[in-house]
Amino acid sequence: MAQNASPQLLTFSCAGCHGPGGHSPSTIPSLFGRTADSIAEILRAFRTDQRPATIMNRIAKGYSDAEIDAVARELATNWK
């Protein structure tokens, strides 16, 4: 497995669909104001196809366990 990605760059990846700061202007759910645990739990459910999705299941499979924890922590801290 390649090196784990920078947590800051991981969150930058989410903004392109979920909006800057996780404030979505349209149909994709907003991500601001969540706890790290809930984000990580949802991402793991997407990764194992336990949660219905059109695209997040394909995206979540691209991240390691450590990256999921890191992006969840970073989002919970910065996307209020």
Add this chain to the structure above:
Amino acid sequence: MVSKLSRRRFTKLAGAVGASSAFGLSACATMEPPKARVVVIGGGFGGATAAKYVRAIDPAIHVTLVEPGRTFVTCPFSNYVLAGFKTINDITHNYNALAGMHGARVVHDTASGIDPAKKAVTLAGGETLQYDKLIVAPGIDFRWGAIDGYTEAAAEIMPHAWRAGPQTLLLRRQLEAMADGGLVIMSVPANPFRCPPGPYERAAMIAHYLKGNKPRSKILILDAKDNFSKQPLFQDGWKAVYGDMIEWVPLSKDGKVTRAIPGEMTVVSEFGQNHKGAVVNVIPPQFAGAIARNAGLANQTGWCPVNQTTFESTIHKDIHVIGDACLAGAMPKSGFAANSQGKVAALSAVNAINGRPTAAPTYVNTCYSLIAPDYGISVTDVYRITDQGIAPTPNAGGISPRQADRAQRTGEARYAEGWYAAMSQDIWDA
């Protein structure tokens, strides 16, 4: 004020380092000399992202964005203008947020030269800009004449509409003027080119318009390659929604167009077949925007080689090249990819300025396409650095499932809208 709130949210998002000036005046508005100067050439998907993110990550850095246009019309969603359910207005953005709340200096001019030794950019208007780091994002230029007879003048008769704006509207007017039963021809280039699924989405969107208005018409796609992005999903979708309206001719069936005769609305294939259309859309072969090539940033391919971790040019130091103009391994030439690269280049430039180590990169791309307004498909990948350069993460990403219920397709169409709105905010609108 909304702007102040958004600015604060955004600064938090980016994890700003120089918090002191985050809510105050931009570096350029104060008397203090800036910590460093970053110049960005091009205010499209890559460049406008990079300019905004440099300011957000470290507001003590002075950023100048050079872009000739006062507004920017996106290629994404321009196929829906052709289809008739979006307007040019819907896909037009400006630089007010970037120049206002994000405190970048936006200069509406064209960069005419780069001097890597003197670290200076000259503008057509006469100004010279000194930089510590330069980010170059000029997008594509067309290789006029690569298809014999397809010149800039020919594009006024057989539009490419591969840069959005007047060309999009020209093609739309031609479709409107065409009689029922007319033949629309599309000529599609070999890889690499801007937006690999774009031509096939365009065929569907033109078909959507024709089905409702000129149902006896046909679309003929002449392709210089034998397979294309999301091919099974497109072919299933075309058939399901438009029956036999769209015909695709691959390279191996003499699909490559080598000559255009605008006066006769005819294109000629490699082995000499003439195809005459009522409307002819020629998407010509491409290379990196002129400013990048003229500055010696491109190699023999016509595209710019870059370090895959930082997007710094492997030819000239302290110059990053991002977006369609660069060679980014397996990443497609898409707006989403340019946005992703813009963020990596911004952080890399800021880290270098601040003497910090390079961050381990991660890239993402998603290309949504519509078969019909309520029928969406996508391809997505999370990219990493491997021994082969930037490559998709194994066992992840990929295209929408081929066997899927309507909910998947309508859902993806709705999320395509959501993506466009979020991406526009991430780059220009907020």
